[in-house]
Amino acid sequence: MKKVVTVGIGGRSFVIDEDAYQKLERYLDKFRQKTGNGNEAADIMEDLEQRIAELFYEELSGKGEVVNISSVNKVISQLGMPDGSPVDESSDYSSEPSATAANQTVVKRLYRDPDNRVIGGVCSGLGHYLNIDMIIIRVIFGISLFMGGLGFCAYIIFWIIAPQAMTAAQKCEMRGIPVTAENLRKVSSYK
């Protein structure tokens, strides 16, 4: 059982699955973004909707009454984008978070990096924070061990104050990259 929505497309009414409706709406939004603005865009969108209605009508004839996600996918791949580029499926999910992330300032915090650690992950965490290769920081700490206990104390203090980056979101913050679906996937694969 699925929830359905009734929509008017190009002067006809269709009953459409909720997930299919959301996908279609995202597609229309993206298409609109690429057509620019002005009254030209309104005409183009009207033509496009007309065509979608036609395709749905053909698709449905004799095959039930509800437009489902596979019909929507089929129609979208047939229509494509106004500049002829293929519809970017992956940006379906990241477009909204990244749009908001672009407005926010990207957070960068000091974490200990559990994926690249020798002792506590302090050096690699500092490396991410300061944008320096972690090897250099390790060498500096290594040398400081032979020059009094200052480096050792500093390491212990960092270990205490810096939390370990446990979640993928924290790992994004550690690297100072926006927390988007794409980046979350990327940092999760670093292990």
Place this chain on the structure above:
Amino acid sequence: MTDINTDNVKSQMRKGVLEYCILSILNNNDAYASSLIEELKSAKMIVVEGTLYPLLTRQKNQGLLSYRWEESPQGPPRKYYSITEKGRELLEEMDSAWRELVETINLIRNKKNQ
């Protein structure tokens, strides 16, 4: 890499003559957007339909095309496109430009063969 380049060149070429194709088709007979699409698709001029709508709207706003609403046997009325006098004039110019282009290409290619 070469695949991407040839594809790109081909699509650029098609894009260049797409407006010419639309006017040529409409010069033969008036057409619905969907039959226009069918014809262009079978001629492999367009891959996705989305590219066509901005073009149609632009040509309509330039006064090259006009459309009227016509009753359809199924569903609401559909847009029926036809070429205007201005569109025909442009088409004639495009025809001669196209012939020149073909001649130029032939000339260059034949030179190479000699």
